[in-house]
Amino acid sequence: MTKFQPHSESSSEAPPAPRRTQGQEFWRLFKKNRLALAGLAIFLIFFIIAVAGLSVTSGTRPYFDPALVRLPEKLRPPLSRPNLEVLIPGEMPPLGMYVFGTDDLGRDVFSRMLQGAWVSLTVGFVAVGIAVFVGILLGGIAGYYGQTSITINHIFLFCLMLGGASAFAFGSLFPGVILLIAAIAFLYRSARSGKPAKPSLALAWLQKGATSVDTLIMRFVDIMLCFPSFFLILTVVALLPASIYNIMIVIGLTSWMGTTRFVRAEFLSLREQDFVTAAKALGVGDRRIIFRHMIPNAVAPVLVSATIGIAGAILTEAGLSFLGFGVPPPYATWGNILSDGKRFIFDAPWLTFIPGFAILIVVLSFNLFGEGLRDILNPKLRERY
């Protein structure tokens, strides 16, 4: 047998290939996808416009006042000069003309679009933020702890707590306190005894597994998917006071199911990976494995679905505003500019076309960017480039 030097790797090392960090490699691939690059560019421009729009349209004396009514100047076409004879100096449009025209109350559509951009941006991000948070949480639990069975014990405890909490909520304090104390006592008892080797026969049925965590969460996802979500949102929004925050939360809470499924699927496959076993063998705890080892590996598909989800949320918000269920009237959003303008579609088509195009372009840019991300983050699709 030939004798080998133990560390011959070092002596005969070839000149190293150019090393790229993951970020550089990612950017190199991303640049090749022109559409995704365009999407990213539009997204960045939109972001800047929205942030700038917030600062110039808010406050007591905004530079661009979206709520300023100039009745004599109603339905002026885009790029038209203001009629100086009917305006007092404070009513002058800031750029010396109506860039996007004026609506039926003579409000400057450009200012209203700026204000609406911020609404669209925040609705998109907050709603998707909520959806991703809930999705990662539930999907992570279903994927990692999925096989843990839920015993009749747990269901009993849950009912006690729910009963106690709802008794509190409806104002009957005494039964609420009793139920909650019972729940705590129950919890304490089961924590004390741990897992009894042989539970007494009378209580053995309590330890029986009713279902698994995975089944519980994923069937809940299926139930949520059964609702036509736009109509669910309409119902909820009709019940709740109209405010932009309610809209964000409601959109977020009806769009987390896709993320949950993604994350669960990722976790199921990651859990079996060697590096997870290796981390366990090093004495790394469950929580650290989930947050440090698994979530960073599962984040790619979530990022993609989130980007596309933002487009969906913007569209949903515009749809709600269009139907009159969205953000309350003095506040401009792209949806309600469109909705207000539809009455004048033949006389003043810019009132519908401008917000319509804005929605189209932003949604399209998010979708293109999201698909570009997906192509790069998924090695199987990467080969096309």
Next chain:
Amino acid sequence: MSPLLSVQNLKVYFRGDETVARAIDGVSYEVHAGETVCLVGESGCGKTVSALTILGLIPRPPGEIAGGKIFFKGRSILGLKEEEFQQIRGKRIAMVFQEPMTSLNPVFTVGDQIKEAIMVHEAIADRQAHSRCVGLLKDVGIPSPEERLRDYPHQLSGGQRQRVMIAMALACNPNIVIADEPTTALDVTIQKQILNLFKELQKARDMSLLYITHDLNVVREIADCIYVMYAGIIVEQGKMEDLFEHARHPYTMGLLASLPHRAKRGRILYSIPGTVPDPAYKPGGCPFHPRCEHAAGICKKEFPEMCDYGDGHLSRCPVLYERTNTVTF
């Protein structure tokens, strides 16, 4: 001297819907301080399962420890709680896995991962941890460790990755390193380097090594003691020289006969007929009898007992034991 790690009559079963796979069916072995013990056997004979059981990493269910005991430093570790087990894993008993390609997390740098191995068990400052990482990489023979620490796993070669895995295992100066076929996924030249590395490290750090392999050439390089496993039981055990010179069990003999050797050049290599039994449907009696050329009638009926050949050399084949004794006397 009491052994550092002692596994006594361990049984690990995997429950299926209708079947019970008896992956390990009564295995006992001991690892003394500073010793290299090899577990040898074909794939599927329960080597890896026994290693994972020591670390408490058998997924339960479907896995189930049906019996036996494991003592580490005289303390029973089978019934430990998860938190207590985490104190042992990585710190006292560390493991090196078979696949260096997939055993490192692809999204973190090598440095992050070695640092994690230290920080999980010891509260030390980041800078100290960093310098320890550099030292560890030097110990496992990786050139320019400072730069490699900033690399991601995909930027390293297989051999380097396995060295990183070894560095992670050594991070907290464990008493025992369990190496589960650490060279199987590497090519032969790198295998030799890794083996030498294990030998050097073991000498320098006075740690025990439980080396799991199917490769007898590897065993010959490093073992002090050998346990030969077949279908979830140990069929022969003893000192390395004894086993290689005078194998007493037909299975061990078969394994040795199927090794390529210069003297056998030009002839067809011996191979043991048949395949390993399905752990859910093991043959009765001696599990090896359907493939054994010395099989007698008794082999089908009775589970063979260990026969003592002296000096710690035991073999689970009464048929051959009787034969040798009749020849001697």
